[in-house]
Amino acid sequence: MRDPAPRAVTSICRALAEQIERGLLTAGSQLPAERKLSEVFDTTRITLREALGQLESQGLIYREERRGWFVSPARVAYNPLVRTHFHAMVAEQGRVPATEVLSARLMPASADICELLQLPGLSSVYQIRRARRIDGRLVLYVEHYLNPAYFPGILAFDLTRSLTELYASEYDIRYGRVRFDMVPTALHNEAATALKVAVGGPALRIVRVNRDQHGRLIDCDMEFWRHDALHVSVEVPD
Known part of the structure; x- marks a missing residue:
């Protein structure tokens, strides 16, 4: 059973942030496609995109049109x-x-x-x-x-x-x-x-x-x- 959206967003943000901070997702690397990430976190695309948007606002990831999501390099x-x-x-x-x-x-x-x-x-x-x-x-x-x-x-x-x-x-x-x-x-x-x-x-x-x-x-x-x-x-x- 999928978690309620607010809890799922927090969980996705925490999991991806930890992967980035530990170096498992390296600067400049591309994240899996949204469909794959939705499957990994057992959530909807809407919930996933809300989480990705929050991580983008924190400067941890960024999106390029028609290419997907990437881990932000150091500023x-x-x-x-x-x-x-x-x-x-x-x-x-x-x-x-x-x-x-x-x-x-x-x-x-x-x-x-x-x-x-x-x-x-x-x-x-x-x-x-x-x-x-x-x-x-x-x-x-x-x-x-x-x-x-x-x-x-x-x-x-x-x-x-x-x-x-x-x-x-x-x-x-x-x-x-x-x-x-x-x-x-x-x-x-x-x-x-x-x-x-x-x-x-x-x-x-x-x-x-x-x-x-x-x-x-x-x-x-x-x-x-x-x-x-x-x-x-x-x-x-x-």
Whole structure:
């Protein structure tokens, strides 16, 4: 006889969490299909999915559209006070970064971007959309908006590389003061599609507005991280 749903959900969560914590289900490994898991736990697909959803919200597992459920890898540590870039940050933690350019174009700036970059109405900006991976897993969708006055011809360069390094090597521009805004959010359609997850899934949105070494507003980034991929850790010096 099957357990009542609330008790079954708790039991499934506990069992899978213990398997993950003991290393029996390893980071990045795929869980059996939902039908198989329903048989293992002698429960309904509805009850199983509720349990899987709870484990996903805890960051223990994640789902990819049309692929199934996987055990979440360890989060990467992110300190916004440290001057670095994605590839360096990930590599320094022994992980493998990769970047894919989704699109790059000159476009009219939205009212929000005009406000962030203090541009007049009807201004144009470079928009660069990228998806980023850690150890092969899609974890970050980011939209970069650049003031074209400071970066002529930038779309001709290899935009899979670090923009931080590209700015320095080709334009003698280095980041100065930066403003961060971090809020939990739900993934919109473009971000969800890039990360191969369902629209409305949980994410951490980080908006960065950057000035250069001369104090000029040069660009802003809108990052959408999978909620289980990142650990924000800040140590404030004395």
